[in-house]
Amino acid sequence: METYDENKPGIWAAFHYTSEYSNGSASGAQKNGVIHIDHQQLDTEIDKSGRLDGKATVSFVSRAPGLRVVPFELFRMLRVSSVTGPSGEALNFIQEDKNEDPQFWVVLPRALGKGENYQITVKYAGKDAISAEGAGNYYPIARTSWYPNSATGDFGEYTKYDMTFRIPKGMSIAATGTCLSESNDGGRHNLTVWSSDPITVAGFNFGAFKKEDGKVTKPPMDVASYANINPPSWVDLVKQSDAGDPMAGLTGSHMSSNCASGSMNTTILNKKALSEAQYALAVFSEYFGPLPYKQLAMTQQTANNYGQSWPMLVYLPITYLFDETTRHCLGYPDTTAYFSIVAPHEVAHQWWGHDVGFNSYLDQWMSEGFAEMSASLYIQFVYAKEPQHYSKFWSDELKLLTERNKEGYRAIDAGPLTMGYRLSNSRQGFGITRSLIYPKDAYILQMLRMMMYDRQSGDQRFKDTMRDFVSTYSGQAATTEDFKATVEKHMTAGMDLEGNHKMDWFFNEYVYGTQLPNYKFEYSFDPGPAGEFVLNMKLNQAAVSPDFRMLVPIYLELANGQIVRLGSARPSGNMTVEQKVPLKGISEKPRRAMINYYFDVLATSN
Numbered sequence: 251m252e253t254y255d256e257n258k259p260g261i262w263a264a265f266h267y268t269s270e271y272s273n274g275s276a277s278g279a280q281k282n283g284v285i286h287i288d289h290q291q292l293d294t295e296i297d298k299s300g301r302l303d304g305k306a307t308v309s310f311v312s313r314a315p316g317l318r319v320v321p322f323e324l325f326r327m328l329r330v331s332s333v334t335g336p337s338g339e340a341l342n343f344i345q346e347d348k349n350e351d352p353q354f355w356v357v358l359p360r361a362l363g364k365g366e367n368y369q370i371t372v373k374y375a376g377k378d379a380i381s382a383e384g385a386g387n388y389y390p391i392a393r394t395s396w397y398p399n400s401a402t403g404d405f406g407e408y409t410k411y412d413m414t415f416r417i418p419k420g421m422s423i424a425a426t427g428t429c430l431s432e433s434n435d436g437g438r439h440n441l442t443v444w445s446s447d448p449i450t451v452a453g454f455n456f457g458a459f460k461k462e463d464g465k466v467t468k469p470p471m472d473v474a475s476y477a478n479i480n481p482p483s484w485v486d487l488v489k490q491s492d493a494g495d496p497m498a499g500l501t502g503s504h505m506s507s508n509c510a511s512g513s514m515n516t517t518i519l520n521k522k523a524l525s526e527a528q529y530a531l532a533v534f535s536e537y538f539g540p541l542p543y544k545q546l547a548m549t550q551q552t553a554n555n556y557g558q559s560w561p562m563l564v565y566l567p568i569t570y571l572f573d574e575t576t577r578h579c580l581g582y583p584d585t586t587a588y589f590s591i592v593a594p595h596e597v598a599h600q601w602w603g604h605d606v607g608f609n610s611y612l613d614q615w616m617s618e619g620f621a622e623m624s625a626s627l628y629i630q631f632v633y634a635k636e637p638q639h640y641s642k643f644w645s646d647e648l649k650l651l652t653e654r655n656k657e658g659y660r661a662i663d664a665g666p667l668t669m670g671y672r673l674s675n676s677r678q679g680f681g682i683t684r685s686l687i688y689p690k691d692a693y694i695l696q697m698l699r700m701m702m703y704d705r706q707s708g709d710q711r712f713k714d715t716m717r718d719f720v721s722t723y724s725g726q727a728a729t730t731e732d733f734k735a736t737v738e739k740h741m742t743a744g745m746d747l748e749g750n751h752k753m754d755w756f757f758n759e760y761v762y763g764t765q766l767p768n769y770k771f772e773y774s775f776d777p778g779p780a781g782e783f784v785l786n787m788k789l790n791q792a793a794v795s796p797d798f799r800m801l802v803p804i805y806l807e808l809a810n811g812q813i814v815r816l817g818s819a820r821p822s823g824n825m826t827v828e829q830k831v832p833l834k835g836i837s838e839k840p841r842r843a844m845i846n847y848y849f850d851v852l853a854t855s856n
């Protein structure tokens with residue numbers, strides 16, 4: 251249900267059918283598309299101007315009884331010239347004017363039964379699906395709809411792709427899948443052939459790229475990074491302009507008068523993209539298990555303000571590849587923190603969103619938040635000697651959740667994570683979902699990690715949980731409830747706060763709920779009778795419902811500066827836990843006691 255009042259746009263309510271609630275099929279795992287596409291053969295030619303000519307042979311199975319008309323997602327500027335059936339017979343299709351009602355539907359010659367297979371071949375062509383940005387830079391605009399895709403719009407369907415690309419000669423291309431061959435097509439084009447096992451989406455990036463090759467040994471993967479030799483024309487426009495910043499999405503920027511000093515050559519930092527990808531793949535493979543993919547391409551895109559991840563293919567913002575002088579000179583605000591996590595965040599989407607897919611908006615928090623939390627692991631290990639980067643990461647995340655936006659709302663209060671982008675609306679602000687799901691879910695995974703942490707085995711239990719989740723749901727969509735079940739399989743006895751081997755308490759509070767506890771921690775150390783110190787501590791939990799429970803780890807900083815985890819307090823409701831803890835074997839007075847030292851609990855404190 252949407253509202254049509256032009257001042258109050260938003261999705262205000264959405265429900266399953268009554269019958270789905272009563273027969274138990276009301277679930278985020280429900281497949282709403284009328285077809286599942288098994289296989290796509292995509293033959294694509296792109297000319298110097300960015301015009302795309304495509305032929306797609308689409309094999310699909312009907313999910314609905316009596317299916318007669320099939321919707322596809324196809325970029326409105328790609329105009330269909332013909333649709334044919336399995337024997338080459340012409341089929342009717344609908345694609346009205348690009349500015350009016352351009353959705354593409356195919357009319358089948360007869361109704362298909364549920365589970366029946368069919369194959370169509372679609373020819374289409376047009377400009378503007380890819381934008382030519384000058385000097386051998388191309389920007390793929392239609393990321394999910396440059397071919398007739400299933401019209402579900404989510405990464406919960408897996409399709410096998412075989413693809414050929416003809417691009418202008420002298421250019422190179424990176425695409426989803428394994429490159430089987432590359433030739434020059436009689437000197438006219440660069441012709442490449444690609445194949446992949448079933449994946450969530452197909453895509454490509456091409457241009458006058460310079461390529462750097464690398465490897466990861468454990469597990470073995472080929473990694474490559476691609477950057478353009480020359481910047482796109484908008485960079486020159488910005489350099490010459492003194493009328494402010496024409497780039498969208500970046501505010502408060504300021505043009506300095508002399509931009510000649512910064513290097514525009516993004517190929518210099520191309521090695522950085524490569525090494526960040528190699529390091530991220532190594533860390534994430536250790537924590538989440540190996541990917542089913544044998545290669546990954548990190549590619550430069552001309553967009554300056556976002557990164558994106560497709561299976562085996564990452565799009566990095568061009569700004570990531572500028573040095574700091576250039577960024578400053580082009581008027582970018584200080585967003586160092588963003589540039590340090592964009593590559594690992596996008597690499598992590600290889601696991602979260604692609605290897606493990608998500609069927610609907612109900613589960614999208616896992617894709618974005620798990621990728622964000624993965625970036626924190628990367629930061630933790632890369633900056634092991636400068637832990638302030640890790641602290642800054644988590645305090646920035648807390649700030650995003652608890653700062654009021656211009657509409658006056660805090661993201662943390664907006665609604666449950668599982669509401670996803672439905673929480674964005676004119677009342678709470680359209681940016682609120684972004685400010686909620688990335689940091690809150692990152693915290694949720696971090697909280698589970700810290701609950702599972704063990705002094706002897708470190709993160710082993712957390713790694714086992716995540717590896718189990720990935721290997722169980724590899725190549726398919728997972729739901730919030732699937733993840734909860736995996737956590738319950740691996741939870742410690744200490745996490746069983748309700749004594750029922752369930753994590754309902756935690757998921758109800760933080761995933762399906764909007765609670766944010768506040769903690770006040772006071773302590774002192776007294777010498778004990780046997781010469782060992784005793785910790786007197788008082789932990790107050792407030793601003794929660796009476797049944798809110800939490801495990802709150804307590805840390806000590808010993809006299810020698812070492813940090814040790816003492817154990818966890820278990821407050822329930824609005825209360826104060828008061829305890830005297832004898833510190834066995836500690837005969838020198840500790841420097842201090844702390845809670846939340848490793849950002850263990852999403853909470854405020856005073």
Ligand SMILES: [Zn+2]
Pocket residue numbers: 595599617618621
């Ligand atoms: Zn993301």
